[in-house]
Amino acid sequence: MIATYNTNVGDVLMLITANDRGEKVNFERKGKVARIFIEETGATVAWNIFEAKSLLTDLSGNGQVKLSSDDVEILNKELGKSGFSDVLVHDSQPKFVVAEIVEWKITQTQIIFISVKLMLVLLIQYKLFVVHNASLGLKTVAALPGAMMPNGALIFPGALRGVQSYGMLCSARELELPDAPDVRGIIELSSALAAGTAFDSETMWQA
Structure with a gap:
């Protein structure tokens, strides 16, 4: 679940729970809660919580926010109070993590397939069209x-030319890090960092 707070459209907390894949969506509102769903299937893809600060007083700024388990419990109570039976699930896993490249190759279509070691030594494939500095280790x-990228793009599981993809490797520019280099390529971190560690730009990034 991706949570964003947007004061530009009022005191609204937006919760994105699924990828709508560009399908036509509609909404129903009950009290402070609006459910956004795919018209054809009725599947819920997002929620808008109006007057959000009356429920979560610490909300501030604009953009992605982290919700605690207590926050999610409060929101679930509001959903129930408004007449919805759905239950939001709290996700405490970090969305930007240190990854280690353990395998990669370039295919004839010039897509790079990269196996990445993450938490629990899980091997996941990531695809990038151009990676100038990819190397083993x-x-x-x-x-x-x-994850929500700084430009607002959302990361969902998907497929690239028929191959499953579970995320994206990032450049310093894509993460909008200070003094990010102009050269293209994924960010390079210290080899001492452990794969699966939550990425902290203040302690792990140097231009």
Whole structure:
């Protein structure tokens, strides 16, 4: 679940729970809660919580926010109070993590298939069209499903030319890090960092 707070459209907390894949959506509102769903299937893809600060007083700024388990419990009570039976699930896993490249190759279509070691030594494939500095053992940053990039792009599981993809390797520019280099390529981190560690730009990034 991706949570964003947007004061530009009022005191609204937006919760994105699934990828709508560009399908036509509609909404129903009850009290302070609006459910956004795919018209054809009725599947819920997002929630808008109006007057959000009356429920979560610490909300501030604009953009992605982290919700605690207590926050999610409060929101679930509001959903129930408004007449919805759905239950939001709290996700405490970090969405930007240190990743280690353990395998990679370039195919004839010039897509690079990269196996990345993450938490629990899990091997996941990531696809990039151009990677100038990919190498075995490189420590970099992976944006996992449920991440929101600084430009607002959302990361969901998907397929690239028929091959499953579970995230994206990131450049310093894509992460909008200070003094990010102009050269293209994924961010390079210290080899001492452990794969699966939550990425902290203040302590792990140097231009």
